Amino acid sequence: MDYLALYVTLKLAFVTTVFLMVIAAPIAYLLAYYHFPGKSLLEALVYLPMALPPTVIGFYLIIVMSPKGFVGQVWGSLTGGSLLFTFLGITIASIIYSIPFAVQPMKAAFSKIDRRLLENAYILGLSKRAAFLRVIIPNSVAGIAAAAVLVFLHSIGAFGVLLMVGGSIPGETKVASIAIYEAVETMNYSAAGMLALSFIPISYAFLLLINKLNRDSLS
């Protein structure tokens, strides 16, 4: 079995989840608590990756990350390297691909917190930032955990967007979903079958976890 591909998949999912939790929290906070002109436009933009074909996202990422693209140029001048076909490149792609799955449950969890609790925190002297860390985050643990699990699952399932941005370099960008595809292409059904089978318990266990978290947040 291609353990290396499985390792890259899990590593990618883990890194994506960690970064996305930090990136999505302020966005979700903004969407949950503030009203400003253009809010619905921003919200739709954040959820756009969910509504686009992965190859479309991949295409535009290639455009911006290529050595001639905006991000690629900046990265090239800083490091001399390229973002395409690297682990970092697919991590960025995976983060953008999964943003809606992090923001949506977090926003729902933040919105559920009673305004009066926050007002009381302000009266007790907490700044908005302190109230976010000491009141909102601890009271949204179930929602945040649900977001993390969703992002993790969505990342291990990514295929099209990663193939376009990262190609299939073993140990670097060749994730399990791409390895399965390639194995099938070369008629190596037993290798594909083993990898495919390994996904089922992982995904099933995480779904059970999501159900439990949802139950906990309701009670």
Added chain:
Amino acid sequence: MTISASIKRRLKYYDLDLSFTCATNKMMVMIGPSGGGKTTIIRMLAGLEKPDEGQVIFGDEVWFDSERRINITPQKRRLGYVFQDYNLFPHLNLLDNAAFAAVEKKEVDDLFELLKISHLKKRRPHMVSGGERQRCAICQALARHPRLLLLDEPFSALDVVTRRGLREELKSLKGRLSCPIIYVTHDIHEALFLADEILPVVDGKIDRGWMQRTITREPGEAVQAKGAREPRLSLVY
């Protein structure tokens, strides 16, 4: 220290327009029918809402002045505010809730003793009764050494017996506090029991005759009669 406010605010059904003063150690009870603007006034004193016009002055500090464009944030006003519910943070036990913004953590134990909830320190808010939660909310507010204490119908979600007990405790607690206290209620019995001064607020204005009219059942304008119904009930007990 004295809090004095003179505020105007355009609301949907009427205009709020009143001024009042409350001195240290005094409890001013703001009374009137529901929807009369009492909570809005309290929220303006706390800095959670902004008047359209006017001033809020505490001692020699200006908390709000529409002309000079001053509006001090709730964080800096250092006051205590007890609502009907939702003061306590669900993820913390009662002790941590009360110590949330305590000036001296040691004091919280004394406050728990005083309000008779020492045995509940480790419980979360959902594991105790409504009365015990409000006791803890009072501890939370007092532990911050507030310069002004605002109580917005703190006991109105409680049953009559618990409410009467807490009312009495609050009255005896009053002597220990050295700050102005503003208490909002629509219960005349509570107002008469607690108040050093009563401020009847009807439709955003001070209406000194409201209490008299309500008790004696004189001119029964629809709105006043509605507001009066519940206080009369409380006179039964």
